[in-house]
Amino acid sequence: MSPRRTTSGGSIDRRRTIRFTFDGEAYTGHAGDTLASALLANGVRLVGRSFKYHRPRGVFSAGIDEPSALVTVLKDGVREPNIPATRIELHDGLRVESQNRFPSLAFDFGAINQLGGRLLGAGFYYKTFMGPVIGPLKGTRFWMFCERFIRRAAGLGRADYAPDPSRYERMNAFCDVLVAGGGVAGLMAAEAAAKAGKRVILAEQEPETGGFAKWSNETIGGKPAAEWAKTASERLAALDNVRLLTRTMVWGYYDGNTLAALERVGDHLARPPKGHARHRHWTIRAGAVVLATGALERPLVFPGNDRPGVMLAGAVRRYAGEYGVLCGDKTVFFANNDSAYQAASTLTKAGGHVAAIVDVRPTISEAATALAAEAGVVPLTGQAVVETKGGKHITGIVVQSFDAATGALSGDARPIECDCLAVSGGWQPVIHLASQAGAKAEWDETLQAFLPPAPNQRWSGAGSFLGQMTTAGALESGRNAGLSASGKKPSRARLPEVEPSPLEIAPAPIFEIKAPISATRGKAFVDLQHDVTADDVRLAHREGFVSVEHLKRYTTLGMATDQGKTSNVPGLAIMAEARGISIPEAGTTRFRPPYSPVAIGALAAERYGNLKPNRLTPMHDWHVEHGARMMEAGLWHRPMIYGAPGETVEQAYIREAAAVRRSVGIVDVSTLGKIAVKGPDAAEFLDRVYTNMFSTLAIGKARYGLMLREDGIAFDDGTTWRLGEDDFLMTTTTANAGPVMQHLEYFLDIVWPDLKVHLTSVTDQWAGAAVAGPEARKVLEKCVIGTAVDNDTLPFMGIVHGRIDGAPVMICRLSFSGELAYEVYSGAGHGLHVWEALMEAGESFGITPYGMEALGTLRIEKGHVTGAEIDGRTTARDLYLDWMLSKKKPFIGSGLMDRPGLIDQNRIRLVGVVSLDGQPLGGGAHIVEQGSLDALGQSIGHITAFCYSPALAKYIGLALVKGGKAQHGRRAFVSDPLRKRFGPVELVSHHFFDPEGRRMHG
Amino acid sequence: MAEYSALSLLKNALTGNCDWKPAWRKPDPKPAYDVIIVGGGGHGLATACYLAAEHGITNVAVLEKGWLGSGNIGRNTTIVRSNYLLPESIRFYDFSVKLWENLSHELNYNVMFSQRGVLNLAHNPAQADAYIRRGNAMRHGGGDADWLTREQIARKVPGLDLSGTARFPVVGGLLQKRAGTARHDAVAWGYARGADRRGVDIIENCEVTGFLRDGDRIIGVSTSRGDIRAKKVGVAVAGSTSRVLNLAGIGQFPIESHVLQAFVSEALKPFVDCVVTFGGGHLYMSQSDKGGLVFGGSLDYYNSYAQRGNLPTVEDVMSEICAMFPSVARLRLLRSWGGVMDMSMDGAPIITKGPLPGMYLNCGWCYGGFKATPASGYSFAWTIAKDEPHAINAPYTLSRFERGAAIDETGHGPTPKLH
Amino acid sequence: MLISCPHCGPRDLAEFSYQGDATRTRPEPASTDTKAWHDYVYTRPNPAGPHHEYWQHAGGCRAHLLIVRDTLSHEIHSVALARSANASGARA
Amino acid sequence: MVERATPLGADFRPGSYGDFADGVGVTLSEPSTGTIVEATAWPGHEKALTAALGRGTGLSLALAPGAGAYRDAKAAAFNIGPGRFLVSGKDEGLVDDLARAVSLETGTITDLSHGRTALRIEGMATEWVLAKLFALDFSLDAFPVSAGRATAHHDFFVQIQRTGDHRFDLYVFRSFARAFAMALRHAAQDVGYAIK
Structure with a gap:
């Protein structure tokens, strides 16, 4: 006695046999099978173990609502856990494992949890494991000890750490009408919208459109429903203005009619073609949406309702109708509505045997009685299943x-033999997307279900989503929704003909059969995956967890991978009954995206494995070829050092920095932010955004500028060059190029729209090479033509234009290193050319390319600040840049920069630090006045940057220390417990080297 | 026998679990109380509990608009840590961690605080320095912090992309061992029960619709369940601060409400042990006891009260998690949700007397409210009881912005979306 | 979310950068009224409902937009180029 | 004249890539653009600017947002923002011509010839590939030939002009060009692509 395949019927391709394995055992199925149908066809009933009690579980549903038959798919060398067997299309080579069991599915140690059933009820964990108040397990230890075992027992499938080799991609789409759901209603809607000339996307989560029509054995338009659906689908596919997406689940309804859908492109293939995605994440911007997402069947709650073989009646019908699989030899139906009779009829027609129909209602419709008679049984009305038997x-x-009125049970308990129990507790429209779109669902007394709320985005509904449970209703509401989405009125044209459906799909308001539970009868489950029972719901009620959100959180009802698709409404009904209120008074949980789980990789798809693009300077390849070790600076890559063989980083930067002080070095400064500031009001604008004056700057000269934020804190610094009366080139720090641009645009657009200034980002237009050192001028003299570079022509902060090896250049005499130095700018496409020419010209002077470490060393020696000091908390005064705060004019930040907290002398302020023990200082180390590594003192500041200074022959650093200048000459300690460093330092002026600046003016 | 214990569980199991009492009563509001706390979230409930437990003030009502714990206590990513940079923050959050360590006992309620550690990954030398600075600050402030090398991280967190070719290669990480996760709902329920058992009235479905005033002074509140008078009214409604202050006539306030999304994957067998944060973007991930990977990223970056997130942020967060753990791409996102953050102008909270006489205010928690729950309740109760701040919340004034004494951990200034 | 940029048409949220409350008035540049500056920089109405706010179409035309958007539903009531909105006195 | 170096690097070399067994879906190339200029008008002077640009390039530019004009292999221009245009031409002297044509009363001209890199994508699968990267409607009705769009794909700012039924020129910041070409190539894997 077991489920089996019929000899004919269904839409599977019996000529194609497919091999697959489940827990290592080989099976066969047919094309068109799901894993669930194929397992059932092979007589496999035990498929998984439940979450908490490890109870044996089988296939329960035939679709996306499956709570029990979860498996792990082994493919591409990685594990994909928690996939419902009902959602896996059979394909050659499919390998699948059961999960949440040890050592085997049939014999699982975890099943011991069933013995502690009453102990392990809702809220169990909150009431124990607090542990002892004294001893080695006090505090959190005892809980953490227990938690290790709890964690191992919990969880469902096991994931591995092997990187997922699959390809995912994102697709952006636009359409006039998106139809979510390709059942009869969806097909009608799509066709109506397409005929109205709209651009239509139809998304269907299953491999084929058609929905119920595929297995219902009805007729539409005189043809078998499945055939009608197939033809309708083909008609749509042939249209230019329709995109038909199957295996595509619309899972999220976001603001502004933006919807997210997942297309499973390659899961059903043994191997996807080269370069093709496994999943495609669609972001669809739809003018209007038609929700035709159907309805899901609910089970009834009664003792033992989770045993393998207990299934949804609609699922039993689908297995028989679509897959040619009989879920049992003797099937009993148990229902509170007529849809189970349709299922029984389909089963009978497919060759199955109906052992009985148990119906909680005292009387049933004539149509149902007739269907029962066709199935050869007289319905047992006014009766209920109170127990299931079996292991x-x-x-x-x-x-x-x-x-049915009181829920009371009476009379003799009569056993009925069966190997499949098909249950129907009514139907719940799939309102998830509508609920995500914003509004609260509405309870319908007749259907005993939540219906979609009134639309608050541009959507309309169709079919059983609206509670239209008949095919005729689906046809009509589908067409109307398609028309309405196209801005057209409902049509009176004739619809395809269907058989009349006198059945009563609205269920009796029965959710639970309250029979006493026992070890043999089993528990009455509400949430099959999370093992939440009806008693758990009542316990939650007793303890005051009565709001639907508390119920959910206290019992975990509806929080499993199926998201309560079969359990939410029964759980709510049981709570409502316990509280003595109606279901809508008890509430409904809000649905959140995704409708059903989505691969995380699919949502990340569009990054192509690169989270952030690499941003490269024109000289990048040269640096790499010349041994540079590259480092990141935001998105940019910059040389950290150019390492000679065998050199450490420290040796390299000391060599590079020393070369700059001794002769000449060259560094790539192309990454500096550059903004063209143009227009008659450009100078006025700069006066307002910088703390110092720019309108007085002469053409052909540059000036160092400082910007504050509105709150008076230092924001960014850099030099700005006046290239013409109305033409400035602003430079920013590399890191702040974007924020500064945005800051300036904000003020121009919003605060000072009257100023005539244009801004353009020209960071990428210019390559920059800084040539620094006593021999720098000689290098330029050797290669620059078209201009002199002597001190008169090109004084400090002067700008000249010329050519180097045929390429136009703009040279500004600026110094970050404190040496005689020039920034040579050329068109980015000429950057490498100019760089190489400078290297060649500098060869005889021993020109040395240097990286960020040496650049940092040179600036620390000079006490120049960078982002490490301008860290968003420091003021100009903290950095001793008060001389730049103009008193002649207001500027951004001048209004708040003098607040008492910002001018307090005791703030942490810039000082120099010298290591007194000859050891390195360490970025991020703190400064203390006393203490040791064992007894840490009070921090009075921290080191922002440090280096070995070749010019001073010692380790020095910059620091922000309480009191700043007042500390000069004081002894203190560097304290770096994380790196176990503690040592004496002296706090000194941050101008370590050539404080008068003789060298750069030289 | 303690009300909750292994023994009481056993006893109740044998009697069909019929004798459990409600975790908190459902009383009708009295006409007047000594103290009213507006907001039945974690902070409000903790405040009430400490008012009763530490200060003997039990004639207290907590008023909650909806169901108890429905704000951010019920929708966060459950992380507890004190890995801060600035001394004010370290002092406050370290105090909080200490309270966490004993909380389950104190409340006779297992809040499942698990000190699994929080690891911040650094991806370049500058970031490493910044984390080391922070770790050193934590150590100098009396807390715990350790620096892990890449090799140590590889052993601790399998599955991380530690290859040199990663777009953001890991160079090291800052570990706070005493940090971890807790069961967020249990914190609300535990404090509620703790307060209730000490006599506090917890009143759900009671929306404050206005403040009762005597001149400038607040003397109670109007609610959907009638007027209730009180000597002192504490407001702890993070996420809705501006809305509630509006009822008291305060129309401009240094708070913006922003939505932060959080995500959970399907349940898995143990996958990651500690909380890991990614330095190449804004992402943090841990695993819940049930097995779901819990993660989150940046704000959606615009004012919102909608508890409803947007798709670009979802994609950003998923991209980052795949960059950090390349195997996670194959796993599936189960659920996403949004919480409304009370973003202050410097990223630090406000716990203070005022701004009106008779009123006490607790707000501005940004991302950090959950871990602060015990210290926030403790210091807010102190402030209400003694009419002056406790040392740990003394810096969290409202006047600090005008004085220029912002407590700006990120250095982003008055741009709330960036904190 | 889609924002209908008056210049570029409807574009995805990802192209826009939020620039915050649009109801505050900046004090005169030379003002030394710390309270006024404080209110401008630090306080906002933060309403639950229609919110006047600036966005920049940073990933598009770079223009700043003045948008009225409901913070409860995210529904966008109006979008205008900030420059023209401010110039024509349409500012809230 | 010094030749301008391409930022695309050694990997961007001619050949067929991806799933091209049944032919390539798109072709990628780097068109030669001697001059790229951003031209911006002061408010109220947009018409004067388009006229001046027309004098400099021989293109006739409409004043609508996103409007553009295109002369095969000679010059192209399209609107990228209020009063703002991206103009490109084969000729390197164009930048001087435009600087002369546009007076300060009308607006400003900024040379971006080195700062932006153009990439061309063409072929029947072009829209499919681009839709993976950009949230733009690439249908001909919504995005007609010669029109332009300023848009972004994460950190990439991209200005796009449609220069044919299935042909687009994409202008990206030079420093991002190599990374963007990678993203584009990745997106074209499934349709198969050629580099010209």
Whole structure:
């Protein structure tokens, strides 16, 4: 006695046999099978173990709502856990494992948890494991000890650490009408919108469109429904203005009619073609949306309702109708509505045997009675299943008389033998997307279900999503929704003909059969995956966790991978009953994206494995070829050092920095932010944004400038060059190029729209090479033509234009290193050319390319500040840049820079630090006045940058220290417990080297 | 026998679990209280609990608009840490961690505080220096911090992309061992029960619709369940601060409300042990006891009260998690949700007497409210009881902006979305 | 979320950069009224409902937009170029 | 004259790549653009600017947002913001011509010839590939030939002009060009692509 394949029927391709393995065992199925249908066809009933009690579980549903039959797919060398067997299309080579069991599915140690059933009820963890108040396990230790075991027992599937080799991609799409759901209603809607000339996308989560029509054995337009759906689908696919996406689930409804959908492009293939994605993440901007997402069947809650073989009636129907699989030899239906009778009818037609139909309602419709008669049974009305029998699968049930009005059970308990129990507790429209879109669902007394709220974005609904449970209703509402989404009125044209459907799909308001539970009967489960029972819901009620959100959180109801698709409404109904209020009064949980789980890689797709692009200077390849070790600076890559063989980083930067002081060095400064500031008001604008004056700057000269934020804190610094009366070139720090641009644009657009100034980012237009050192001028003299570079023509802060080896250049005499230095700017496309020419010209002077470490060393020696000191908390005064705060004019930040807290002398302020023990200082080390590594003192500041200074022959650094200048000459200690460094230092002026600046003026 | 213990569980199991009492009563509001706390979230409940436990003030009501714990206590990513840079923050959050360590006992409620550690990854030397500066600050402030090398990280966190070819290669990481995670809902429920058992009235579905005033002075609140008078009214409604202050006539305030999304994957067997934060972007991840990977990233960057996130942020967060853990791409996102953050102008909270006489204010928690719950409740209760701040919340004034004494951990200045 | 840039048409949220509250008035540049500067820089109405705010179409035309958007529903009521909105006195 | 170096690097070399067994879906190339200029008008002077640009390039530019004009292999221009245009031409002297044509009363001209890199994508699968990167509607109705769009793909700012039914010129910041070409190539894997 077991499930099996029929000899004919269904839409699977019986000529194509597919091999797959489950827990290492080889099986076969057919093309068109899901893993679930194929396992059932092979008589496999035990498929998984439940989350908490490790109870045996089988296939429960036939779709996305599956709570029990979760497996791990082994593919591409990686594990993909927690995939419902009902969602896996069979393909050659498919390998699948069961999960949450040890050592095997049939014999699972975890099943011991079932013995502690009552102990392990809702809230169990909150009430224990607090541990002892004294001893080695006090505090959090005892809990953490227990938690290790709890964690191992919890979880479902096991993931591995092997990188996922799959390709994912994102696709942006635009359409007039998006139809979510390709059942009968969706097909009608799409066709109506397409005929109205709209651009339409139809997304269907299953491999084929058609929905119920695929297995319902009805007729539409005189044809079998499945055939009608196929033809309708083909018609749509042939249209230019329709994109038909199958295997595509719309999972998120975001603001502004932006919807997210996942297309499973390659999961059903043994191997996707080269360069093709496994999943494609669609972001669809839709003018209007038609939600035709259907309805899901609910189970009934009764003792033992989780045994393998207990299934949804609609699922039993689908397995028979679509896959040619009979879920049992003797099937009993148990229902509170007529849809189970349709299922029984389909099963009978497929060759199955209906052992009984148990119905909680005292009377049923004539149509239902007739269908039962076709199936060869007289419905047991006014009765209910109170117990299931069996071990790892169901072998029988027990029924008793049931009073639908009071829920009371009476009379004899009668056993019925069966190997499949098909349950229907009514239907719940899939309103998730509508709920995500913003509004609260509305309870419908007739359907005993939540219906979608009134739309608050541009969507309309169709089909069973709206509670239209008949095919005729789907056809009509589908067409109307398509028309309405196209801005058209409902049509009166004839719809395809269907058989009349006198069945009563609205269920009796029965959710639970309250029979006493026992070890043999089993528990009455509400949430099958998370093992939440009806008693758990009542315990939550008893303890005051009565709001639906508390219920969910206290019991974990509905929080499993199926997100409560089959359990939310029954759980709510049981709580409502316990509270003595109606279901809508008890509330509904808000649905959140995704509708059903989505691969994380799919959502990350568009990055192509590179989280952030690499930003390269024109000389990048040269640096790499010449041994540079590159480092990141924001998105940029810059040389840290140019290492000679065998050199350490420290040796390299000392060599490079020393070369600059001794003769000449060259460094790539192309990454500096550069903004063209042009227009008649450019000078006025700069006066307002910089703390110092720029309107007085002569053409052909540059000036160092400082910007503050509105709150008076230092923001950025750099030089700005006046190239013409109305033409400035502003430079910013590398890191702040973007923020400064945005800051300036904000003020021009919003605060001073009257100023005539244009800004253009020209960072990428210019390559920059700084040539620094006593021999710098000689290098330029050797290669620059078209201008002199002597002190008169090119004084400090002067700018000249000329050519180097045929390329136009602009040279500004600026110094960050404190040496005689020039920044040579050329068009970026000429950057490498000019760089190489400078290297050649400098060869006889021993020109040395230097990296960020040497650049940092030179600036520390000079006491110049960078982002390490301008860290968003320091003021100009903290950095002793008060001389730049103009008193002649207001500027951004001048209004708040004098607040008492910002001018306090005791703030942490810039000082120099000298190591007195000859050891390095360490970035991020702190400064203390006393203490040791064992007894840490009080921090009075921290080191922002340090280096070995070749010019001073010692380790020096910059620091922000309480009191700043007042500390000069004081002894203190560097304290770096993280790196176990403690040592004496002297606090000194931050101008270590050539404080008068003779060298750069030389 | 303690109300909750292994023994009581066993006893109740044998009697069909019929004798459990409600975790907190559902009383009707009295006409007047000594103290009203507006806001039945973590901070409000903790405040009430400490008012009763530490100061003997039990004639207290906590008023909650919806269901208890429905604000950010119920929608955060459950991380507890004190790995801060500035001395004010270190002092406050370290105090909080100390309270966390004993919280389950204190409340006789397992809040599942698990000191699994929080690891901040550094991806370049400058970032490493910044983290080391922070770690040193933590150590000098009396806390714990350790620097891990790449090799140590490889052993501690399998699955991280530690290859040299990673776009953001890991150079080291800052570990705070005493940090970890807790069961967020349990914190709300534990404090609620703790307060309730000490006599505090917790009143759900009671929305404050206005303040009762005597001149300038606040003397109570109007609610959807009638007027309630009080000698002192504490407001702890982070996420809705501006809305509630509006009811008291305060129309401009240094707070913006922003939405922060959080995410959870399907449940898995143990995958990652500690909390890991990614330095190449804004991302943090841990694993819950149930097995879900819990993670989050940046704000959605615009004012919102909608508890509803947007897609570009989802994509950014997923990109970062895949960059950090390349195997996670194959796993599946189960659920996402949004919480409304009370973003202050410097990223630090406000816990103070005022701004009106009779009123006490606790707000501006930005991302950091959950871990602060015990210290926030403790110091707010202190401030209400004694009419002066405790040493740990003394810097968290409202006047600090005008004085130029912002406590700006990130250095982003008055741009709330960046804190 | 889509924002209809008056210049570029409807574009994805990802192209825009939020620039915050648009109701504050900047004091005169030379003002030394710390309180006025404080209010401008630090305080906001932060309403639950329609919110006047600036966005920059940073990943597009770079223009700043004045947008009225509901912070409860994210529904956008109006979008205008900030320059023209401010110039024509349409500012809130 | 010193030749301008391409930023695309050694990897961007001619050949066929990806799934090209059944032919390539798109072709990528770096068109030669001697001059790239950003021209911006003061408010109220937009018409004068388009006229001046027309004199400099021979293009006739409409004043609508995103409007553009294109003369095969000679010059191209399109609107990228209020009063703002990106102009490109084969000729390197164009920048001087435009600087002369646009007076300070009308607006400003900024030379970006080195600062932006143009990449061309063409072929039947062009829209499919671009839709992976950009949230733009690439249908001909929404994005007609010669029109332009300023848009972004994460950190890449890209200005796009449609220069044919299935042909687009993409202007990116030079320092990002190599990374962007990588992203584009990755996106074209499934349709197969050639580099010309």
